[in-house]
Amino acid sequence: MAKPVTGFSKKTKTEKIDWLTKTYLSNNPEALQTLQQYWNEDQKLQKLHDDFIENTLSNYYLPFGVAPNFLINGNLYALPMVIEESSVVAAASNAAKFWLDRGGFKAQVLSTQKNGQVHLDYFGNEQNIVSFFAEVKPKLIESVSTIQKNMKKRGGGLLDIELVSKNETLNGYFQLHCTFETLDAMGANFINSCLEQVAKTFEAEADSYKPFTTTNIFPEVVMSILSNYVPECLVRAEVSCKLAELAQNDISGENFAQKFVRAIQIAQTEPRRAVTHNKGIMNGIDALILATGNDFRAVEAGVHAYASKDGKYTSLTDAKIENGIFTFSIKIPLALGTVGGLTTLHPLTKFAFELLQKPSAKELMELVAVAGLAQNFAAIRSLVTTGIQKGHMKMHLMNILNQVDASEIEKKKAVAHFNDNTVSHSAVIAYIKQLRS
Numbered sequence: 001m002a003k004p005v006t007g008f009s010k011k012t013k014t015e016k017i018d019w020l021t022k023t024y025l026s027n028n029p030e031a032l033q034t035l036q037q038y039w040n041e042d043q044k045l046q047k048l049h050d051d052f053i054e055n056t057l058s059n060y061y062l063p064f065g066v067a068p069n070f071l072i073n074g075n076l077y078a079l080p081m082v083i084e085e086s087s088v089v090a091a092a093s094n095a096a097k098f099w100l101d102r103g104g105f106k107a108q109v110l111s112t113q114k115n116g117q118v119h120l121d122y123f124g125n126e127q128n129i130v131s132f133f134a135e136v137k138p139k140l141i142e143s144v145s146t147i148q149k150n151m152k153k154r155g156g157g158l159l160d161i162e163l164v165s166k167n168e169t170l171n172g173y174f175q176l177h178c179t180f181e182t183l184d185a186m187g188a189n190f191i192n193s194c195l196e197q198v199a200k201t202f203e204a205e206a207d208s209y210k211p212f213t214t215t216n217i218f219p220e221v222v223m224s225i226l227s228n229y230v231p232e233c234l235v236r237a238e239v240s241c242k243l244a245e246l247a248q249n250d251i252s253g254e255n256f257a258q259k260f261v262r263a264i265q266i267a268q269t270e271p272r273r274a275v276t277h278n279k280g281i282m283n284g285i286d287a288l289i290l291a292t293g294n295d296f297r298a299v300e301a302g303v304h305a306y307a308s309k310d311g312k313y314t315s316l317t318d319a320k321i322e323n324g325i326f327t328f329s330i331k332i333p334l335a336l337g338t339v340g341g342l343t344t345l346h347p348l349t350k351f352a353f354e355l356l357q358k359p360s361a362k363e364l365m366e367l368v369a370v371a372g373l374a375q376n377f378a379a380i381r382s383l384v385t386t387g388i389q390k391g392h393m394k395m396h397l398m399n400i401l402n403q404v405d406a407s408e409i410e411k412k413k414a415v416a417h418f419n420d421n422t423v424s425h426s427a428v429i430a431y432i433k434q435l436r437s
Contacts, residue, residue, distance in 0.1 A: 013057065016057060065080070065081050065089040066079065066355070073104075073106060074104070080356070092371060095375070099241075110235060113181065118202065124211075124212070125211070131211070133163040148190070158180055160178070183361065186294065188226055196224045230302050233334060235365040235369045237366065239328050261326075271312065277316075278303070278315065280375055281330070284376075288371045292349055292353065316331075330372055334365045336368065338353065338360060338361050
């Protein structure tokens with residue numbers, strides 16, 4: 001049975017690996033080899049990666065791909081995507097190609113406001129805290145003047161502070177709801193620094209406020225933290241064309257559009273479908289966010305909360321047919337940055353921004369929204385025509401072949417064979433066995 005380790009973070013990388021292999025891996029020499037084969041030969045680059053997190057042992061590689069031919073607001077882009085799922089980049093590329101000659105994608109940032117809260121406990125007379133806040137608000141704003149000096153110069157900073165009572169839903173709970181503009185920075189560290197300073201000033205001023213001292217009931221700061229739910233930081237993207245332009249293979253444009261709209265309506269109605277529907281959207285969004293060094297977990301949390309904003313989890317996309325025009329759109333909250341964090345540290349992230357022509361945070365919001373819309377279009381298009389598995393399993397074929405160490409000749413023969421046959425794991429294994437026999 002393993003025993004607890006002390007001072008693990010202070011050990012060298014070699015010492016950490018040695019302890020782990022002895023404790024959990026029976027001194028398996030292949031474990032060290034596996035870790036070492038993913039180390040960068042460039043020691044400076046490896047040190048950069050080591051410093052991203054604590055207790056780094058090696059690097060975990062994901063494919064860095066690109067989806068070309070995205071016509072967005074009249075400009076042509078190749079979108080970098082980091083993801084392990086085999087069909088995502090292919091689906092995005094197909095959607096981009098489909099809409100290239102149909103007007104491309106249109107995207108627009110609707111708002112860019114971010115927020116955070118100082119969460120408070122106060123069990124006294126509510127009017128006392130309301131009156132105190134009205135009096136102290138200018139001091140709270142002034143208290144962050146040093147922190148936001150540079151942000152203010154660039155046109156951003158703290159926009160407002162409101163006292164919000166949540167006393168009816170949770171006894172004694174109030175919050176200082178603070179709104180911010182952080183421009184090209186995602187702004188998490190800036191917002192949290194401002195919130196903590198506001199909290200300190202609030203408590204310091206409360207200590208001498210007479211209605212509090214008289215009753216000996218003071219507001220108490222529970223915590224200060226930004227919110228990843230940013231419904232005031234919104235972007236919209238859409239595609240549209242005449243119904244006739246949607247015709248493909250043996251299905252008319254009108255029939256395709258009707259089936260497509262119905263699929264969206266189902267996702268808007270049934271949460272079990274909506275979850276998978278939105279997961280497909282996030283395939284495209286997360287892949288581009290990872291490629292640009294942004295926080296996909298924050299975006300995921302905020303987007304799924306937005307999908308539930310009306311009390312039921314529903315589709316992030318919408319589709320309609322009006323006057324012979326098919327329109328497919330998405331509206332989502334995205335708090336992204338093009339400066340700070342990994343955006344200026346990771347070499348591949350730098351490459352991604354170069355590839356995207358060095359977008360501003362607003363422009364990146366538009367590109368990411370389009371990536372999600374394109375991914376969803378490709379998925380729904382498959383679902384209402386050929387079915388999702390035909391394309392997905394064709395892309396998954398190579399993964400199965402690699403699992404059985406297929407040779408290049410075997411791979412070529414398998415690809416040719418499964419052009420006209422259904423791909424499944426068992427079918428591929430059986431075919432390879434047949435070749436080898």
